[in-house]
Amino acid sequence: MSQTLCPYLSFGTNTAEAMTFYQSVFGGVMMSNTFGEFGTEGPDGALVMHAQLETDAGFTLMGADTPSFMERKPQGGFVVSLSGDEAEALKGYWEKLSDGATVTTPLEKQMWGDEYGSLTDKFGVEWLINVASSS
Structure with missing residues (x-):
């Protein structure tokens, strides 16, 4: 069991x-289903009900659109961290996530010895990246 x-x-x-962008950043295989594949008609049918990116590095990232019959709950209160x-x-x-992003903290050596940076990507997702020092 896993x-x-x-x-x-x-x-x-x-x-x-967004998910196509993340696939360009991390590589891997993405699968996606629309609301229309499960019976939703009209404009909402073309929206993504579920997308999942599985990368060779072992990362899994999922995402979904918000159709008109659901309440939009924007990101907030969390950050995706890579270290x-x-x-x-x-x-x-x-470098890839920085394309179109707002960099909050440039990726550079910090007082704790690691390289660290933070940004909000062009889709509004906040990312932290920490590269452990080799010493």
Whole structure:
């Protein structure tokens, strides 16, 4: 038996665009279903009911649009954090996530010895990246 803990992001109507962007950042395989595939008609039928990205690094990221018959609950009160000692990979994620983002803290060496940065990406998701020092 296994278990997984992963972020499930709520988007207005741009989940397909956001999840495609995250796939370009992290790689991996994405699956997606629309509300229309489960019987919803009209404009809401084209919206993403569930998208899931599984990466080779073991990350899972999920997301969904908000159709007109549901209340939109925007992101808030949490941040997606990436950390580890694989500096090249983490810095690569930072560079890609930075495209169109608002950088809160530049990715640079901090007083605790690690490289750390934070940003809000172009879809409104907040990210923290911490690259553990090798010493």
